[in-house]
Amino acid sequence: MIRHDVVVVGAGCAGMRAAIEAKRAGVDVAVVSKLHPTRSHSGAAEGGINAALGNATEDSPETHTFDTVKGSDYLGDQDAIEVMCREAPGDIYELEHMGAIFSRSADGRLAQRPFGAAGAPRTVYSADITGHVLIHVLYEQLVKHDVKVYEEFHCTRLVVDGGRCAGVLAWDLVRGGIVPIEAKHVILATGGVGRMYYGTTNAYACTGDGMSLAWRAGVPLKDMEFMQFHPTTLKANGVLITEGCRGEGGYLRNKDGDRFMAVDAPNAMELASRDVVSRAEWKEIADGRGVDGCVLLDLTHLGPKKIKTRLPGSRELALDYAGVDPINEPIPVRPGAHYHMGGVDVDVWGESIVPGLWAAGEAACVSVHGANRLGGNSLMETITFGRRAGHATGQRVRDEGDVGARIEAAVVADEQRRIEALLRADDGERPAVIREELAKTMYDKAGVFRTERVLSECRETVHELRGRARTLRLEDRGRVFNSDLVSALELEAMLECADCLVTGALARQESRGAHSRLDFTARDDDHWMRHTLAWCDRGEVRLDYKPVTITKYQPLVRTY
């Protein structure tokens, strides 16, 4: 039996940062990931990472905290936000010392750019490939620290033994077969679930695997109804065009050439919070003022030099996937599912209610983003809370010694039977058919604007799809690199996450951050300034709530 002190599931920024820290604490740590670490979706993050360094103008962790609390529409836990904003500068300097290649100002310090809803230029960046730079520097450190990685291992189950997490069972994608991996602590860092939406910036791998694993293991998922739609994504394939384009001065225009943000955010204009901009765009398009189902992101006035030096990646993406050179013409964009504020309910160290089970990054909900995340805060979250989870599990291992959690042979045999049955199944539908129906249903009925009626229809469809997905037809019955099997496992995870999302959304009769109800347009702090908890009750979603932590910022009306 393979055994480690700490097993990190997922190898994006949060997972790798956690593993590095646990290793530094002197414990035996391994990473289990369905992708090679540098293939993880953190690498697609473009615009930057927020820390109040004050390199560009005066700034402070307190201002960063306030901006984040306000951006969260007062659903973020203020103690958690304070932790992140206080520790962010140190974490950034450490990334720089590791070797991260950040953009610099003329005096050699880290450059900082303005981002949406931020009171100062606070976003540290590397042109528009910040996530790429971070994922590679963290992988370099993983190699340096000689952390064991189980690459292309898909976790199919968390094992809970005597009330505590005892490890994971994973399908070895290259060789085939279920591999049990015992651990005293498991950190889930599996990222988000954007793939449940048709229009999404997320990679194919973002299928909510970790959230589903935790949910089935008895941990509630928190605030799942809050899915952030990014305002600037390409129609052809949902690819993200960074907020940095607007940070550098880009305009949003409708088909008449008007900068329509003047209506909903006359002060912040294009740099209002993402939920605000996405709603404004969605209205323009739905009311017939769009261009081919999009609005226009206009960078032409920035000039070729600025576009080529600050936004070269965005230009490349626009050329490749929209056939447009932003130096000469505007890029057609529309809102797409981008970042899931919800996730595994954990505290400020990443610990869940099941002993030995932790989460960090997008898979987790601490919650620092509340109802709406600010651009640049998610990379920061992965680093700060990844590090904290790694540190805390390392300490715990040293304090507690052997906690006696074991993976029983019967549990392994049970999972082997489940997977073998799935491999043999041939009387149902293809996973892709159900996945495509789910993605369109979610984009149409649990999108930027919601009502009781569309959400009810959406929930009904999701339930029906969950039923249909119980029998799937796989065409690939082999054991070597069977991606048909993986697509079935991923579909199951997405359907469960979708059920949690839509059930939470239907219940929440208010509008807050990314959850915008046309039938309940106001924020209702008396009834709804609380976190939704979605529990797994014999496979069904059961809702429950818990209070938001407030330290010093009382809720205010949120305008930009």
Add this chain to the structure above:
Amino acid sequence: MEPANAHLTTLKGAYDHELMEVTVRVRRYAGQGASAETRAYTVEVPTTATLLDCLDAIRDHHDGTLAYRKSCRMAVCGSCGMRMDGGAVLACKTAMRPFVDAGHVVTVAPMGNLPVIRDLVVDMEPFWAKIRAVKPYLDTGGEAAPEKEWLVTPQQSQTLSKEALCIMCGCCVSECNSMESDPDFLGPAALAKAYRFVGDVRDGDARNRLRELSGEHGIWDCTRCYFCNQRCPKGVDPRDAIAKLGAEAFRERFERDPGAKHAKVFVNSTHKGGYLRETELVPKTLGPVAAITQIPFALQLARAGKVPNPLAPHKAKDNAEVKRLWKLLEAEASHDRDRAERPSSNGTEG
């Protein structure tokens, strides 16, 4: 109560895409001793579709047994390197419309120079082993980190602007000629990664790195075919990185490898007379003793008329122009050296 603006919930026309029919021939291989075959598939996809979109359409709706890697579909994760019509591409960065318009049916196969696991999936472990072999992380040489960031000017940071783009997809390795004849050659990706540290002003271990890289299977084993530059989907230009490593290695006087000596003869000979003195090439690269063993080969070449007259003066007509070019190159090199100074710390004040 349904609100008056309920129409806002759903975007009309969200799924409207113009469609086209694409045929793709795919190399299929079930793994472990099975025989490979090429199968053609025809799919209907949007006109904006990439090669990856076509493979997805095949797997989702025609043949669920097709194996390939993918993730980001935006040319940043490096998963979907494969060969199309004999050359490496990222499937997600390859638009299919031009091929359809030209009436050409593409053939896809796994990347070269790496063992095939199944269909389009190769074993990347040999690739990563070479990345690990170049000590792929910053080593400040024992210098303590400042309280805040190292100070690095935009110009200093600019020296890494290309190497920093590498997504480790393996397209360069797939097409590497040297690796084909010497599987132990470090190869373009690992060498570009090595330059990413050698060229980093924060790194304090450049000399040791260059010593290692100057040995067998290193910098000088590159045949300069430039296929890596040509096939890199991100503009990393690995061959340029290898050239920069060579220049750095010379500066550090790591010149003992025959490859280094070979390059040196080129440089000195052209510096002197504007032309390469080919008769000097072998003795100066291999040394006089080893050069004697090459005499039969030289005679063979002479018989084929491939040896220039060794007594000719070998001086270029426009030698003055060559000298001017040399001056330009030297000025550029000294400019590069100015940029590559150690950074200072920013520990005192924010």
